[in-house]
Amino acid sequence: MSPRGRPRAFDRDRALRVAMELFWEHGYEGVSMSDLTGAIGISAPSLYSAFGCKEALFREAVALYNAPERAPVARAIREQPTARQMIEAMLRTCADSITDPEAPQGCLVVLGATNCTNDDVREFLAGCRNADVDAIRERLDRAVAEGDLPATADTAGMATFYMTVQNGLSIQARDGRSREELHAVIDRAMLAWDAML
């Protein structure tokens, strides 16, 4: 039951993956439609007919980047049994991702639209980051409810602190810090855990 007209001659999923890698490396406005069509190997009308416009393509690329199996926050919440392990796993997964020698350095969500002229795109990524803070705080609240954390724990403050560290890791990765150096930063961030409870 293939569609009616002429079949698409390129792999849409592969095109999206290429677009994600370009946006990851250069940010939303650092990648032109000409860069995209060149890297994918198709012409502009093909790209527009498959994805709509540049902004829609970017949002799909971010969704692929944030897929549940690879997003550090979602994975850590799903896989780790305690609040402390969840926070540390999130940071270490993130550090490994943003220093992967096969991928761009730094996080697409953190760095992809920091100074974007397109307000919608900028606020979209800010919303992604704020959603991560909220998800972390909710996980910590659950830990309080389960007795994993004391009732006096400032879960919002803790979530903001570790999100700040995670954001800073992306800048440091872009500035050339190695994977080992970033994990040493995480060691130090985790030293504060017991003291802030």
Place this chain on the structure above:
Amino acid sequence: MSPRGRPRAFDRDRALRVAMELFWEHGYEGVSMSDLTGAIGISAPSLYSAFGCKEALFREAVALYNAPERAPVARAIREQPTARQMIEAMLRTCADSITDPEAPQGCLVVLGATNCTNDDVREFLAGCRNADVDAIRERLDRAVAEGDLPATADTAGMATFYMTVQNGLSIQARDGRSREELHAVIDRAMLAWDAML
């Protein structure tokens, strides 16, 4: 002894200040020459004759931003007697600066060219950030030499950790965190101090 030809009809220092504020808020590529001439109130040739090109104007604007009397790292090194006080002062001065209601949120050096198409500009700001890390580490090394810190202290690791926090603060400021929330993040970052010595 005024110069020979027709005198400049605008205030160059004021023009640079306006440019700095625009670059601070929108980043290097988020500000067009047309934005600049419009905000300053002069025509393009006047701006070019006074500053050369857009990149040169940006570098002057960053130099103004990094003036010794307002740069958090230089100020903290100059004014604070101990390593711990220096680190905390740097972070708190930075937090106050990037949440000033009269100024753009976040740091020009951290956010001004994260995904800049112009490689020279991007590497220029990365160099500013790395110079700050080096300055912090050198201050910590001095503290070791003076007996203020134990000889076992990993000064490079400590400098990278606190620079990571400082970088993250700018993202958080852009994402709407209040001055009080950022100072609470700094409280938590300083909790790790004794544990990492």
Place this chain on the structure above:
DNA sequence: CCATTTCTGTATCGAACGCTATAAAATAGG
């Protein structure tokens, strides 16, 4: 006064941007 120098606004340059009108090519249903 004149000659020189520098700054000014107008008007515009070539290049790149996101995007699309158009028509040919390739499939399916009938």
Place this chain on the structure above:
DNA sequence: CCTATTTTATAGCGTTCGATACAGAAATGG
């Protein structure tokens, strides 16, 4: 076969980008 539908490539749309050629205006030196 024919028609409908969708994708394809070419070529170009209007806009904005950073930067400048040009000529007139405003100062100094002689």
